[in-house]
Amino acid sequence: MQFTLEVVPLPVSDIDRAKEFYTQRVGWPLDHDVAPAPGVRYVQITPPGSGCSIVLGASTGMTPGTLKGVQLVVADIVAARAELAGRGVDISEVQAVNGDAAALEQGGKALDFVGFAFFDDPDGNTWAIQQISARGEK
Structure with a gap:
């Protein structure tokens, strides 16, 4: 049996502010922003090359800013850091x-395996970026 991680809920206090941070500053594409019912909104964003998305929400059951240490893998940590810093992260x-x-x-x-950089979103959710060139985006 194969299990794939597809979505991680990301607790945020302001969905629009978080959407702007992840799409405009971090530069990840927006998959969708839908409101299927009154008071319900799903904003899904997927990092390029990832099989797992994040869903921004104020009603994830978690306190905004409590998701810590979500880890991304890239082929070149120096280039990834420079790209994010250049976008104002x-x-x-x-x-x-x-x-x-x-x-x-x-x-x-x-x-490889030892190179890391770290950033926080506006709510204090934390991200780690690790270099593993064999698995990261080429």
Whole structure:
């Protein structure tokens, strides 16, 4: 039996503000923004190359800002960080989680599995981006 993770609910306090952050600043495409019934709204966004989407909501059953450490994988952490920073996302510098200064200095494939950068959304939900070049977008 195969199980695929398709959607992660993301607790936010303001759906429109979160939609603008993820689509305009982070640059992820909007899948849909629908209101199937009064007081019910689903905004689904999928990171490029991902099989899993996020659904923004004020009624996820979680307090806004409590989703921590959602992890994305990219082929080039330096380029991914630069792209997000260039879009105005407040993102950390690239870090080597094992403190490997040589990996940071060498860059490239030396950052596989150890190269990370981190950012928060406006509600304080946190994201980690990890370099794994064999799995990340080429």
